[in-house]
Each structure stands twice: as C-alpha cells, then as structure tokens.
Amino acid sequence: MPSIQVLIAKKFNNLQRPLQVHIDRTTVLASELAGIYGVDVDVCALAANSHDLFRSEPDFAQISAAEKYGIQIGKIEIKTPMLLHGPIAAAWLEQEGGVTDNRILDAVRWHTFGWPEMDVVGKVLFLADKLEPGKVNADPSLLPIRTMADEEPDKALLALLQKRSESQQELGMEIHPNTLALIEYLKSN
Numbered sequence: 001m002p003s004i005q006v007l008i009a010k011k012f013n014n015l016q017r018p019l020q021v022h023i024d025r026t027t028v029l030a031s032e033l034a035g036i037y038g039v040d041v042d043v044c045a046l047a048a049n050s051h052d053l054f055r056s057e058p059d060f061a062q063i064s065a066a067e068k069y070g071i072q073i074g075k076i077e078i079k080t081p082m083l084l085h086g087p088i089a090a091a092w093l094e095q096e097g098g099v100t101d102n103r104i105l106d107a108v109r110w111h112t113f114g115w116p117e118m119d120v121v122g123k124v125l126f127l128a129d130k131l132e133p134g135k136v137n138a139d140p141s142l143l144p145i146r147t148m149a150d151e152e153p154d155k156a157l158l159a160l161l162q163k164r165s166e167s168q169q170e171l172g173m174e175i176h177p178n179t180l181a182l183i184e185y186l187k188s189n
C-alpha cells in the first residue's frame with residue numbers, strides 16, 4: 001500500500017493551482033501554530049495537507065462519495081454538497097489511507113463547522129484554514145484575529161466563529177449545529 005504522503009500528493013497534483021496554494025499556506029500556518037501551542041507538528045501538517053483534497057469536487061461527486069463512505073447527509077449539506085468535503089476527506093484518509101489517528105480524522109472531518117469540545121489539533125487546522133495569508137489579504141478585517149491566534153487560540157477561535165456566523169446569518173444561511181455548540185462551549189470556558 002502506498003504511503004499516505006504518496007496518496008495525498010497524487011490527489012494534490014490534480015487540484016487547481018489556487019486550491020494548491022491555499023492548502024500549502026494552510027499547512028505552513030498549521031505547522032507554525034502547532035509549534036506555538038506545543039502540539040505535534042507532523043499531525044497538524046498532515047491534517048492541513050489533506051483537509052481540502054475533495055474541496056473542488058462537483059456536487060454529484062460529493063454526494064456519491066458521501067454515500068460510498070456512509071456519511072450522513074444533513075439538510076445543510078443537501079443544499080450545499082460542497083460542505084461534505086471535510087467528512088469525505090476524513091473517510092478517505094481512514095479507509096483508503098489507513099490513517100487511524102482520530103486527532104487528524106476529527107480535525108479534517110470538522111474543519112468547516114468545528115465541533116463542541118474541539119481538541120487542539122482541530123483548533124490548529126480550523127484557525128490555519130481560515131487565517132492563512134491569502135484569506136487575511138482577501139479580508140483584512142481578519143488581521144486582529146490572526147494576531148490573536150498566536151497568543152490566545154480559544155479567544156481567536158470564538159471571535160472567528162462569531163464573525164463567520166454573523167456573515168452567514170446576514171446572507172440568510174443556516175448555522176450548523178456543531179458550530180453553534182462550539183460557540184456555546186467556548187463562551188462557557
């Protein structure tokens with residue numbers, strides 16, 4: 001069986017350049033944050049490397065991959081099948097890549113929505129994914145949260161989740177129950 005790095009590289013090489021750049025930037029920031037927070041850099045880098053491998057699949061492919069891997073398709077995901085790309089990447093890592101580390105699988109699975117009681121690998125990936133330089137350049141209002149992430153991950157995470165939820169509500173989008181639960185969890189801690 002090829003190593004997980006080879007499997008990831010094969011998928012990565014077929015992605016469009018902008019997505020590759022985002023994945024690379026996310027991996028660099030995830031490794032930096034892992035160093036700061038004192039968590040395994042290789043674990044965070046692997047999660048970051050693989051989190052968006054299915055991001056650009058068309059809707060029908062998202063649905064069929066979710067069905068293939070037995071992933072539950074909720075009403076939010078039916079409307080926007082792209083939101084299944086995290087759970088699909090996690091199932092792929094586990095079932096095709098033999099990854100057994102739940103820190104990696106959970107971080108990848110929930111990198112779009114978060115989950116209550118998110119662990120530190122999950123926080124590293126979530127923050128790196130949303131705060132890599134390309135994202136901050138596109139939306140400079142993220143800069144204070146990016147700065148906060150170096151010192152206070154939970155505070156940065158809460159600020160980021162609240163900011164994202166507000167914009168989603170303004171667009172009339174439903175907030176995923178996991179995200180709401182994570183916000184409540186962070187507020188109470």
Ligand SMILES: [Fe+2]
Pocket residue numbers: 051052055085086111112
């Ligand atoms: Fe993603």
Ligand SMILES: [Fe+2]
Pocket residue numbers: 022026051052129
């Ligand atoms: Fe991403």
